Amino acid sequence: EDVARPVGVCTMMRLPYQETAEGLDAAFIGVPLDTGTSNRPGARFGPRHIRAESSMVRRYNITTRAAPYNSLMVADIGDVHVNLYNLEDSCRRIREAYQKIMAAGCIPLTLGGDHTITYPILQAVAEKHGAVGLIHVDAHTDTGEQALGEKIYHGTPFRRCVEEGLLDCKRVVQIGIRGSSYSPEPYKFCRDQGFRVVLAEDCWYKSLDPLMAEVRQQMGNKPVYLSFDIDGIDPSFAPGTGTPEVGGLTTHQALEIIRGSRGLHLVGCDLVEVAPMYDLSGNTALTAANLLFEMLCVLPGVQSY
Amino acid sequence: EDVARPVGVCTMMRLPYQETAEGLDAAFIGVPLDTGTSNRPGARFGPRHIRAESSMVRRYNITTRAAPYNSLMVADIGDVHVNLYNLEDSCRRIREAYQKIMAAGCIPLTLGGDHTITYPILQAVAEKHGAVGLIHVDAHTDTGEQALGEKIYHGTPFRRCVEEGLLDCKRVVQIGIRGSSYSPEPYKFCRDQGFRVVLAEDCWYKSLDPLMAEVRQQMGNKPVYLSFDIDGIDPSFAPGTGTPEVGGLTTHQALEIIRGSRGLHLVGCDLVEVAPMYDLSGNTALTAANLLFEMLCVLPGVQSY
Amino acid sequence: EDVARPVGVCTMMRLPYQETAEGLDAAFIGVPLDTGTSNRPGARFGPRHIRAESSMVRRYNITTRAAPYNSLMVADIGDVHVNLYNLEDSCRRIREAYQKIMAAGCIPLTLGGDHTITYPILQAVAEKHGAVGLIHVDAHTDTGEQALGEKIYHGTPFRRCVEEGLLDCKRVVQIGIRGSSYSPEPYKFCRDQGFRVVLAEDCWYKSLDPLMAEVRQQMGNKPVYLSFDIDGIDPSFAPGTGTPEVGGLTTHQALEIIRGSRGLHLVGCDLVEVAPMYDLSGNTALTAANLLFEMLCVLPGVQSY
Amino acid sequence: EDVARPVGVCTMMRLPYQETAEGLDAAFIGVPLDTGTSNRPGARFGPRHIRAESSMVRRYNITTRAAPYNSLMVADIGDVHVNLYNLEDSCRRIREAYQKIMAAGCIPLTLGGDHTITYPILQAVAEKHGAVGLIHVDAHTDTGEQALGEKIYHGTPFRRCVEEGLLDCKRVVQIGIRGSSYSPEPYKFCRDQGFRVVLAEDCWYKSLDPLMAEVRQQMGNKPVYLSFDIDGIDPSFAPGTGTPEVGGLTTHQALEIIRGSRGLHLVGCDLVEVAPMYDLSGNTALTAANLLFEMLCVLPGVQSY
Amino acid sequence: EDVARPVGVCTMMRLPYQETAEGLDAAFIGVPLDTGTSNRPGARFGPRHIRAESSMVRRYNITTRAAPYNSLMVADIGDVHVNLYNLEDSCRRIREAYQKIMAAGCIPLTLGGDHTITYPILQAVAEKHGAVGLIHVDAHTDTGEQALGEKIYHGTPFRRCVEEGLLDCKRVVQIGIRGSSYSPEPYKFCRDQGFRVVLAEDCWYKSLDPLMAEVRQQMGNKPVYLSFDIDGIDPSFAPGTGTPEVGGLTTHQALEIIRGSRGLHLVGCDLVEVAPMYDLSGNTALTAANLLFEMLCVLPGVQSY
Amino acid sequence: EDVARPVGVCTMMRLPYQETAEGLDAAFIGVPLDTGTSNRPGARFGPRHIRAESSMVRRYNITTRAAPYNSLMVADIGDVHVNLYNLEDSCRRIREAYQKIMAAGCIPLTLGGDHTITYPILQAVAEKHGAVGLIHVDAHTDTGEQALGEKIYHGTPFRRCVEEGLLDCKRVVQIGIRGSSYSPEPYKFCRDQGFRVVLAEDCWYKSLDPLMAEVRQQMGNKPVYLSFDIDGIDPSFAPGTGTPEVGGLTTHQALEIIRGSRGLHLVGCDLVEVAPMYDLSGNTALTAANLLFEMLCVLPGVQSY
Numbered sequence A, B, C, D, E, F: 001e002d003v004a005r006p007v008g009v010c011t012m013m014r015l016p017y018q019e020t021a022e023g024l025d026a027a028f029i030g031v032p033l034d035t036g037t038s039n040r041p042g043a044r045f046g047p048r049h050i051r052a053e054s055s056m057v058r059r060y061n062i063t064t065r066a067a068p069y070n071s072l073m074v075a076d077i078g079d080v081h082v083n084l085y086n087l088e089d090s091c092r093r094i095r096e097a098y099q100k101i102m103a104a105g106c107i108p109l110t111l112g113g114d115h116t117i118t119y120p121i122l123q124a125v126a127e128k129h130g131a132v133g134l135i136h137v138d139a140h141t142d143t144g145e146q147a148l149g150e151k152i153y154h155g156t157p158f159r160r161c162v163e164e165g166l167l168d169c170k171r172v173v174q175i176g177i178r179g180s181s182y183s184p185e186p187y188k189f190c191r192d193q194g195f196r197v198v199l200a201e202d203c204w205y206k207s208l209d210p211l212m213a214e215v216r217q218q219m220g221n222k223p224v225y226l227s228f229d230i231d232g233i234d235p236s237f238a239p240g241t242g243t244p245e246v247g248g249l250t251t252h253q254a255l256e257i258i259r260g261s262r263g264l265h266l267v268g269c270d271l272v273e274v275a276p277m278y279d280l281s282g283n284t285a286l287t288a289a290n291l292l293f294e295m296l297c298v299l300p301g302v303q304s305y
């Protein structure tokens, strides 16, 4: 098929659109919610812009030689019908949508949306797979107890997951952590659970291939979820996000993290916190589209050529 | 005082900052909430940007010859501590903050924030003044019953106000209404209450001075609240807003509406729905700052020179 | 149906997507071509951004009371597969695509794309309907003979149409003409054919309802095509276009032109020359989406309520 | 000559560049100074961006039928070598540059730069022509006494001109005045000198042709200078400026003012205060380029066809 | 205190505002001057935007474990009342303002403004502390003799400081130098004074921790001033500046430089040359806010936890 | 000469403008064509914006100590008169323009334009010098066979060059290759010709000085052409381009590549694919201007000081 890139209604990577996950090995799905954002909103338009920029992404991965569509049935299954005015109800709607995806035996590749959404997603994932390992790329640990009196927003999802037993805490790694904080408490929490916390400054100026070898050891062959907050990457690469922090990872390292997840028993992935209005070139959304393609390329069963 | 415009911490029009409304005739106050927005978010940063651009606004109104600070004690009293993650709790916080302002005998001039906020503001206003008249400038009637199952968002505030008896419905005028809608129902609702609904197309190409003469008749000398949604103005003048509609009012007409409110018993004013990221020049916020200055200039007691 | 506006894969106004025009009364279709542009490119992304912003447009037209989906079967049928590297081949592809639409008895509502595309569209339209009347809104007459040695680009489509007998020249009106030109020749050409040319300055400060009454007379009840170049509107309302000219029409007048076309035998409509990168707020695309909705609302057979 | 618009080193309207005004009837010249700006800087890049956007402007004026290059020798003579760090020295450099232009018998058409520059320009103009009449389009009277202790900045040029006897005060008209001010004093000053001050609100919703008939009477057949501050126009049309004020003139009215100056004894024109970074579409600079072309079209000796 | 980030009048990091430095260990202060800029202006709005973006910065430094407010009394003391129209007078105003700060025994943390301002700041600092050591991060040496005939602009401050004996020249290091220049003279000047000049290319691809160990040796325990021109950092990280140069430092290295200054006898710090209009995401200002927070975290007396 | 940077009509680096290459050692020339672009257009404005931003680039290279104007006669010779509506005809026009430059014995330094233009440029270069060596920096190999049925667009120039024998295939290196592709075929083609293909990931985190030592070996002392697609650089440094790919080279590496080309027999250089509208700060164009200056600094005959 030979179609000019500006042509067509924007599905993810120009994949076919279908309404449910039935019959799919993997599915791209959007969760256009941003009302859990503490600072700059706009991630509600993340899915729309990631889809638009994904028209640049072609079938074959030059570097890894993966050709995912040769091995897997993949489609775009649209967006969860979130409730913009009520975070709790949105969480319910997301959880129910992902329960259906899990029931179909399909691996969800999620286009966020702010990081709040990973909490209900993991509820559905763990319901099927039990407590999962977690590779969490982020500037923030997202393990706060509350903010403004609320327990659900984009600073708390992994605290909630721990409380509900959704995570296999010895198999959790957080990469890219940095910045300022209200207190040291959330970091203490992570360490108390047994998470491995990799500060951004421990990643500077070097390849993360050695780190990922260790992470693969840590994860073993049990189910793993990959949650990628675009703010884990430095704002020079990904300015379009709600709570940027300086001194972050490079996209080169991001590629190494995802490519280094090959061989793991991945049961779901997300790419969250793209707030397009803060990146007028569209390149943050383009980066997100590329990272989602790389996630697809490391799913179990994908062949290289 | 002779200070360069870029100088200083940004209070509204460089007024003194104070924590409460005590001792003030009028106060500028921000409500940085946008989680009631149905489309483009960002109005949470409306107060910040309106304050920043207000550094252009000087003391004396050339056209109307009003010099408000000669007559009134005015200050900036900061922002309501909204809860970004819970609209109902935000409404409570706003209502309580405005109850204190009303108790101080001060007229609030509000920097929004999305239009949801006018509902709790009017709760506090009507608690003091009884059901008020309303001059409502907007592309939308904001009299929906619900959306996504929720009764509180920026499409419903005036329906809620009617239900609670906060409005003197025969003294309500809505100016600038246009665009598309899910159904004709909200318009029928307005007319059923006895609102005067002035469509945008009935305003095109002409002065609104005659309309405002009629509005002054309609309002009489009883308490009136002025609620100005920046999307009442055409997006050519005010692109930075969440739900723009083509074919709107001009800023010239906006000035006529506000200046035409002189002599009324105004008990409060707001300017809502400025979403700065959608106007990179800052001119939407500048327009809002000017309109808020014009509102100040027509408050009871302001002298001309 | 009650879905948040950021939700979903972007079809025009969230209509169903289908691959062909079969069974439709009217269809939205994109032509993402901009290589006929003489100055600023970018209209290739017009269809994508118009679709994205059209998520704001709802079912019911408040002002005209039209509810088009109650009367007509309408869908989004995607984009023509243009050849970005060869204008002649693109013209062939467009013509063939529209021949199929015409064969299906469907009225095309086109999302441009630069104005070059109207030439092959009119070839297909006239093949079915014979020479058509034309309501052409534009800053430019687009009746040049050639540029840079080429006869096909966005400055010549209506010259080519005249040469091929596609237009009923006594039933052609051009509205909004202004600006500078290489020579007076193209204007002379228009008048020599018998076109009515309405300069922008003859439209300033007033309603175009009287003009449209005359235009309805001129068009009679024979087939009419409506071609709307967004640069007919002033750049204050529609900055995102390739060859803007100051002193243009207002969106209010644009609405009057389209609404004034009600009752005509419309056989096709287009909205061209939206170049989104020159309007970072997205409001030019939003304006285009609204104008296309208004075109839909005046198609033969649409009822009001 | 048939050259694509993006082609070429950017002189004004693609005119030939020459180093001096010798042999020219009229010359475009830039004054890239903005250190007299009170609020948003950036007008130093006005000449560069006006030249860039002027590539859209062609030889023939469709509406007025003027073809200026058939009648006049015109070139771009580059920019005055301003001193960005010293306003007084810049004034000297500007004055000396314009003395040479006046000595060459050439009419300068100036691309600003902030309005400070009109003071030294008028020194050179009046040195040749004596006190001149002035058509001054602006949101501001620019007749302040001082600011921050300085007598030279963009708020004072016409006060300085009056003091030095450069203006024939009975032949001064200021059009578009509005906004807020530190005090009523500058307005009183204008009226005390006998200036005609036309407030913006006296221009709303109507043609300025009648006003210009009166202005032509006022100016008679003696030398007149036209100074056009782009902020006289409403920020919806010209967002890219340093001190925008809402409720301004339209570009339609701007065209009427300039076209209405035809027949006057124009001895110089300027277009000032374009700050391109505040208008990312480039349309403010494009508007300026068009207005400068219209000024050229009404210079003494220009024929119509 | 638990307040949403968009809430409140923007002081630096939401600190209390006070009018003078009395009683403070350290104070944030703005100098909104940009008329010493040779290329792109806009740094006059640096303080405003740095304050706005600093709402993201929280109390505790995750990486260094510093909690500065536990150890020091800090406030925002507003802006120096600069004279935008006269650089010499601005220098006087700045010097006098900093003399008062120094008299109060307070360490100033300055939000620039262009680099011109460091000259009068160092006059006041050296008046109290004698000739100081200098850690100067910049793409440029800023040791020019003059430009356009002027000795004071942002290319000359450290030449002036040397001439006046304000610097302990053996304790001066300049880091990040690169780009093009009018001549090799300014570099020769630096070396002739005994400055250590570290070219950017000597910093590429590696940690600056070893360099900073040497710098701490060089500085000893005598007074040191830290002057950080944001253009020392690469424009990919900090696009919003007036004279960007490619191939610069990373923010990671910037953090190492500042964190590596811990233990020095810092008597003042500045962060200059943020021109917000050239970075529409706000991330340059956010970076500046973070760097200023890091400076605060290494002031003498700050404890870690 | 001491001129403020905003002053003057924008030639490249403020060099003199002349119409032909006669008498020059090297010439900057623009090719404002972008109709060979597969995704985002806009490179037609590359030459204009590179010239504008080049006003920042001064005569002397601090790091390499090159002072090119001391050794070479250099000028700006304007733009090729491309045909925007016909790629084949544009190729002919470009080829003929470069034949004249080659005939004058001048080295062309080209400001693109999309990469299509390198094909006709190399036709003219090889006509004079025979098959040349090629240093090709790019994210893409640009060795596709066709797209949309066309053999000429920006994805195929080097395939065409190979077919016509313009390249000495053993002396071709491609640096920075990455991203996704329709198929592995183009990579196979490169390797089949004997090109050295250096993937981006083989460049991460390190100096390219060792690579360039090998490249100098590979090139020997025979003629070499340097073709630099700005998308070879990571989009964090160069967002303003049509087909960005994540994980690219840094500008530091770009400087090493160009500086590492010193001593080679360079017969021409180009810098292509700058699409300014996708980088609102102008920094991509500024980067391009700096890279073109660095190319000039390594031309045969340039002395250091």
Ligand SMILES: [Mn+2]
Binding pocket: A115, A138, A140, A142, A154, A229, A273
């Ligand atoms: Mn997160």
Ligand SMILES: [Mn+2]
Binding pocket: A138, A139, A140, A229, A231, A232, A243, A273
């Ligand atoms: Mn995060």
Ligand SMILES: [Mn+2]
Binding pocket: B115, B138, B140, B142, B154, B229, B273
């Ligand atoms: Mn509203």
Ligand SMILES: [Mn+2]
Binding pocket: B138, B139, B140, B229, B231, B232, B243, B273
């Ligand atoms: Mn509204």
Ligand SMILES: [Mn+2]
Binding pocket: C115, C138, C140, C142, C154, C229, C273
């Ligand atoms: Mn057209």
Ligand SMILES: [Mn+2]
Binding pocket: C138, C139, C140, C229, C231, C232, C243, C273
């Ligand atoms: Mn047109």
Ligand SMILES: [Mn+2]
Binding pocket: D115, D138, D140, D142, D154, D229, D273
């Ligand atoms: Mn002025």
Ligand SMILES: [Mn+2]
Binding pocket: D138, D139, D140, D229, D231, D232, D243, D273
């Ligand atoms: Mn003005």
Ligand SMILES: [Mn+2]
Binding pocket: E115, E138, E140, E142, E154, E229, E273
């Ligand atoms: Mn500096």
Ligand SMILES: [Mn+2]
Binding pocket: E138, E139, E140, E229, E231, E232, E243, E273
């Ligand atoms: Mn610097």
Ligand SMILES: [Mn+2]
Binding pocket: F115, F138, F140, F142, F154, F229
């Ligand atoms: Mn290429």
Ligand SMILES: [Mn+2]
Binding pocket: F138, F139, F140, F229, F231, F232, F243, F273
């Ligand atoms: Mn490429």
